[in-house]
Amino acid sequence: MKDIRFDGVGKTFTTRGGAACVVLHDIDLTVQAREFVAVVGPSGSGKTTLLRMAAGLDQPSAGEVRVGGRRVTGPGPDRAVVFQHFALFPWKTVRQNIAFGLRCQGASRARQTVAVDRYLALMGLDDAADRYPSQLSGGMQQRVALARSYAIEPDVLLMDEPFGALDAQTRTVMQEELIRLSRQEPRTVLFITHAVEEAVYLADRVVVLAHDPGRLREIVDIGPTRAAEAWNTRPIHEVMELPSFTHLRTRLWRLLRDQIRPGN
Numbered sequence: 001m002k003d004i005r006f007d008g009v010g011k012t013f014t015t016r017g018g019a020a021c022v023v024l025h026d027i028d029l030t031v032q033a034r035e036f037v038a039v040v041g042p043s044g045s046g047k048t049t050l051l052r053m054a055a056g057l058d059q060p061s062a063g064e065v066r067v068g069g070r071r072v073t074g075p076g077p078d079r080a081v082v083f084q085h086f087a088l089f090p091w092k093t094v095r096q097n098i099a100f101g102l103r104c105q106g107a108s109r110a111r112q113t114v115a116v117d118r119y120l121a122l123m124g125l126d127d128a129a130d131r132y133p134s135q136l137s138g139g140m141q142q143r144v145a146l147a148r149s150y151a152i153e154p155d156v157l158l159m160d161e162p163f164g165a166l167d168a169q170t171r172t173v174m175q176e177e178l179i180r181l182s183r184q185e186p187r188t189v190l191f192i193t194h195a196v197e198e199a200v201y202l203a204d205r206v207v208v209l210a211h212d213p214g215r216l217r218e219i220v221d222i223g224p225t226r227a228a229e230a231w232n233t234r235p236i237h238e239v240m241e242l243p244s245f246t247h248l249r250t251r252l253w254r255l256l257r258d259q260i261r262p263g264n
């Protein structure tokens, strides 16, 4: 399993008028192998940009990003990306969508079938295997997207607000599913979200980005509490009522609020 390292990473975009716009400045961050790190920050603080650089979809203007010790220069099969909008192929069935990445990797038919059946079962999609994305609810579509990412067995999962388009109840179910999945198949995960509760519930560590330019404000460690209180084996509503959970949530809220209203 690989780690992700951001070393002095900066990103500057040039606007149409030719002005330089610093979006991220001097980010040092390591996501350890098998660690789940969530990133929160105000809109425009560069969360998506950070993830896109790990995915190899954007290049840093300063510093470097390494995955498993190798400098990222483009997308690769060791990294899977899940976006808010499910990005499924509408003309393929659920089964074909999940198999897609494996096919691209040249997996044999037999291997594709084994992997697809496994993830259909894990994500509770057996009955939907032969349906098309348009015949599925948003939650089910995002399950397919998750199944497709896990099926290629990437070392690293990069998720950009994957549950952002779901209604509150479906979102909760998906958060529980993701915890279950990460317990069974730990991966190195970089998870972007707007939702503080989601970050606390899912992550080992939560990174808070500050704004203008985007930079690392603080890292809040959730892992020890999660382990001590066995959060991963408890239902989400129970975890969210624990004093330790509300304490961490409040701490993160304050850090974020300070970004949005400096001086508070």
Ligand SMILES: Nc1ncnc2c1ncn2[C@@H]1O[C@H](COP(=O)(O)OP(=O)(O)OP(=O)(O)O)[C@@H](O)[C@H]1O
Residues within 6 Å of the ligand: 013, 014, 015, 023, 041, 042, 043, 044, 045, 046, 047, 048, 049, 050, 194
């Ligand atoms: N290709 C681009 N060209 C120019 N500017 C860009 C480009 N991509 C992003 N930006 C700018 O970089 C800043 C950070 O964008 P980014 O999408 O990374 O923020 P974000 O934290 O993901 O925001 P949100 O929470 O709204 O998704 C924004 O000001 C955005 O306008």
Ligand SMILES: [Mg+2]
Residues within 6 Å of the ligand: 047, 048, 049, 160
């Ligand atoms: Mg974004």
